[in-house]
Amino acid sequence: MATKASKAAARLMISPAVLLLLGWMIAPLALTLYFSFLRYNLIMPGDNLFVGWENYYWFLTDPSFKAAMINTLVLVGGVLCVTVLGGIGFALLLEKPMFGQGIIRIMVIAPFFVMPTVSALIWKNMFMNPVNGIFGQIASGLGFAPIDFFGQFPLLSIIFIVSWQWLPFATLILLTALQSLDQEQLEAAEMDGASWLNRFRFIMLPHLARAITVVILIQTIFLLSTFAEILVTTNGGPGTATTNLTYLVYVSSLLQFDVGMGSAGGVIAIILANIVAIFLMRMIGKNLDA
Amino acid sequence: MGRIQLKQVKKSFGECTVIPPLDLAIEDGEFTVFVGPSGCGKSTLLRLIAGLEDTTSGMIEIDGTNATLLPPAKRGLAMVFQSYALYPHMSVRKNIAFPMKMAGVNEAEQTKRIYAAAKALNLTDYLDRKPGQLSGGQRQRVAIGRAIVREPTAFLFDEPLSNLDAALRVGMRLEISELHKRLKTTMIYVTHDQVEAMTMADKIVVLQAGGIEQVGSPLELYKTPRNRFVAGFIGSPKMNFIEGAEAAQHNAFAIGIRPEHIDVSITHGQWQATVGVAEHLGSDTFLHVHGVPGCDPMTVRGGGDIAVNHGDTVWLTPDPQHIHKFDAEGLRIK
Amino acid sequence: MARSVSTRSKVLNTAVAGTLGFLMVFPILWILILSLKTEEDAIRAPLEVLFNSGWTFDSYGAVQARSDYFKHFFNSVIISVGSTFLGLMIAIPAAWAMAFVPGKRTKDVLMWMLSTKMLPPVGVLVPIYLIFRDTGLLDSRLGLTLVLMLINMPIIIWMLYTYFREIPGEILEAARMDGASLRSEILYVLTPMAVPGIASTVLLNIILAWNEAFWTLNLTAAKAAPLTAFIASYSSPEGLFYAKLSAASIMAIAPILILGWFSQKQLVRGLTFGAVK
Known part of the structure; x- marks a missing residue:
């Protein structure tokens, strides 16, 4: 179905979406790029001098940049490990026959629908607070010294919270993928004498490979921008212990009002995200026709 | 009125020419069947007439007016699709009413035409059902009903029976033929099944690789196929072709004999052959025999009571009146 | 078996x-x-x-009295529902075009749309913030609705695209043969047939918009703040009032928890752009 008339109609129908997204992408991007070369501070109104690579220089040589990079990687990597491994486990478990499967599935998935600010607050206050939190109370009750989670293990605590939010997502996708596995394949393997472990390794895992890549890449996109959990719990601290790249840019531009520096950070964040994005696009592109 | 004329119509997708320039005239009231193997361009040709595809060049005239650039809705044609293409969210009644609603026909007239169509197609009891609750045959009737109520200048059918099982197909074939006799509207029918073509058509257009191989009435095509392609395509089981010395005796590159034009005997005849498979159908027996020079296996149609089986020897004699002769290019020698 | x-x-x-x-x-x-x-x-x-x-x-009463829960609740509803339906109006025609009149570049356009989703928000925070400040969109429901519509539009288009592709093109052709204009074709045939797909798209996007916490936190203050920002205001020192914090949290997540349970299946498809079904 492709007449000239319908092709013309199609172009007309698609153009609002394309123009809007183009505007949304190009305009701010160009401005970010432009600002990143200016000395531009909102509380020090001046001439907004063109300073070349100065902002990039200061941003990249700032010790907090290095810390932020490492924190970003640890955060993303840590959450991915927990959610992918945990997700495979949950998916295998939930796929087994059991009573009340629907209800149990809903319980496992629930955290995904909790908004980031809420989940951060719940964990910070009701669970990880050394005095009144449940963990602290249990520790005291058993005669141990309660742990100050955000003081002693700030990044680990955030990884924990974010993992709680994303584990359901990984589970849901891996479970869906697992359910699409042809049962006859598994039965054939069983007839061929494969043990459960071998069936998992040679049949289920290859079948899940695509879903696992999808989980990793999509989560990476979202995890690189983790923000609310940090803002609500630690404000990036203590020191820069939980400052990731997103939070660092937020601090420079909206807390220190240094638009130039913030923009330079933004450009760097974009470059990093694009490296990840290229992998994702390749993969999704391959699956487009499937 | 419903006279459709194609003048030098050509269709290419990019570099690839699907239909080389082609001329064809379909007369008013005629039942025309486009037949050919899959991928021969017959559906594309139908879609060009419908306006669902653009012609690359050439002109399509409907009742004398140039319709080449008209959108499908403006051509006054109705189409029945292979998948029926019923609107799943609408009841049968609403499905049938849809084209009239689009044309702005008033409610009273709509109701009248819906009931007339439903009555003609035995759908009266199903008007309030959704397509999902109907059998394949009923869906097909709804699709036809939706086409009828528009009172189109011509009906286009795109392999409408290919999704039905064999028994239903025969029934629907008759219904469509009867519908044509009653309405006397031009119909263009696309199929890959030569039996449908032979049984329904006033005029058959045999297509291959986008080109027209032959146009004619069913019997014309059967009796005087223009070339080996048409000869092999029309008729079931297929015509046998013999090349080599046997053909040379007839001053031809190849000769063709239909299975029904070969006499079978267990005692004497022109060719001796061994039976490979014998299909006993009761009314007929189809023998697939080996050993005839220049044609292996040869298919022969004999009477229902021939008692031969695998491995038996038979003698075959072709009916000299029904030998088709072809030259090296595959064209018929008169 | x-x-x-x-x-x-x-x-x-x-x-x-x-x-x-x-x-x-x-x-x-x-x-x-x-x-x-x-x-x-x-x-x-x-x-x-x-x-x-x-x-x-x-x-629960105390939370409403302290910070006017309902005001924020309505902000959340308006922003998430508004951005989703606004997005839908632009996305349905676009998805129709890509699913039913695919061209050589359709795949590229889809890819490019997806790529805008990967733009890290922090990369464009500064200019958006400044543009919003200068145009008076800062801390307004309209501004936030527009931003959320734009960031979720690629997902809406992709989801609709994958659903539309499952609708046989012959049915739309039948509508065209039946004399339907493009508008009638989309309005009376495509949209009703795609209702389940459109419904799950709407659900998922409301959820995503409801929980979005980067733009909502950075572009609002008091007036247009949705529930994400309302909750963030509890971070300290009121956070130590556990009962009120809990009540506020429950009120913030309950609507979406319920919507979310309805749409778990679609969630997979939407969030993976159809790569896992």
Whole structure:
């Protein structure tokens, strides 16, 4: 179905979406790029001098940049490990026959629908607070010294919270993928004498490979921008212990009002995200026709 | 009125020419069947007439007016699709009413035409059902009903029976033929099944690789196929072709004999052959025999009571009146 | 073929999965319990909270009185529902074009749309913030609606595209043969047929918009703040009022928790752009 008339109609129908997204992408991007070369501070109104690579220089040589990079990687990597491994486990478990499967599935998935600010607050206050939190109370009750989670293990605590939010997502996708596995394949393997472990390794895992890549890449996109959990719990601290790249840019531009520096950070964040994005696009592109 | 004329119509997708320039005239009231193997361009040709595809060049005239650039809705044609293409969210009644609603026909007239169509197609009891609750045959009737109520200048059918099982197909074939006799509207029918073509058509257009191989009435095509392609395509089981010395005796590159034009005997005849498979159908027996020079296996149609089986020897004699002769290019020698 | 499984292994599976599921959902259950306690009871030891204290709805009233929950709730509703439907109006025609009139570059356009989703928000925070400040869109529901519509548009288009592709093109062609204009074709044939797909797209996007916490936190102050920002205002020092914090949290997540359970299946498809079905 492709007449000239319908092709013309199609172009007309698609153009609002394309123009809007183009505007949304190009305009701010160009401005970010432009600002990143200016000395531009909102509380020090001046001439907004063109300073070349100065902002990039200061941003990249700032010790907090290095810390932020490492924190970003640890955060993303840590959450991915927990959610992918945990997700495979949950998916295998939930796929087994059991009573009340629907209800149990809903319980496992629930955290995904909790908004980031809420989940951060719940964990910070009701669970990880050394005095009144449940963990602290249990520790005291058993005669141990309660742990100050955000003081002693700030990044680990955030990884924990974010993992709680994303584990359901990984589970849901891996479970869906697992359910699409042809049962006859598994039965054939069983007839061929494969043990459960071998069936998992040679049949289920290859079948899940695509879903696992999808989980990793999509989560990476979202995890690189983790923000609310940090803002609500630690404000990036203590020191820069939980400052990731997103939070660092937020601090420079909206807390220190240094638009130039913030923009330079933004450009760097974009470059990093694009490296990840290229992998994702390749993969999704391959699956487009499937 | 419903006279459709194609003048030098050509269709290419990019570099690839699907239909080389082609001329064809379909007369008013005629039942025309486009037949050919899959991928021969017959559906594309139908879609060009419908306006669902653009012609690359050439002109399509409907009742004398140039319709080449008209959108499908403006051509006054109705189409029945292979998948029926019923609107799943609408009841049968609403499905049938849809084209009239689009044309702005008033409610009273709509109701009248819906009931007339439903009555003609035995759908009266199903008007309030959704397509999902109907059998394949009923869906097909709804699709036809939706086409009828528009009172189109011509009906286009795109392999409408290919999704039905064999028994239903025969029934629907008759219904469509009867519908044509009653309405006397031009119909263009696309199929890959030569039996449908032979049984329904006033005029058959045999297509291959986008080109027209032959146009004619069913019997014309059967009796005087223009070339080996048409000869092999029309008729079931297929015509046998013999090349080599046997053909040379007839001053031809190849000769063709239909299975029904070969006499079978267990005692004497022109060719001796061994039976490979014998299909006993009761009314007929189809023998697939080996050993005839220049044609292996040869298919022969004999009477229902021939008692031969695998491995038996038979003698075959072709009916000299029904030998088709072809030259090296595959064209018929008169 | 489903095999018969012994009741014993079924019970065992249920026990293990049930325990883990309970641990996952426990934080939510816990704040539900705390929200029904007085502040004094809420900070007692867990067992005391469970078995040795009364129940009360006071905290819910207190939250509404303190920071006008309903104002933020309506902000959230307007922003998430508004951005989704605005997005839908632009996305349906676009998805129609890509699904039913695919061209050589359709795939590239889809890819490019997806790529805008990967633009890290922080990369464009500064200019958007400044543009919003200068145009008066800062802390306005309209501004936030527009931003959320734009960031979720690629997902809406992709989801609709994958659903539309499952609708046979012949049906739309039939509509065209039946004399339908493009508008009628989309309005009377395509949209009703795609209702399940459109519904799940709407659900997922409302959820995403409801929970979006980068732009909502950075572009709003008091006036247009949705529930994400409303909750963030509890981070300290009021955070120590457990019962009120719990009540506020429950009120913020309950609507979406319910919507989310309805749409878990579609969630997979939407969030993976159809790569996992």
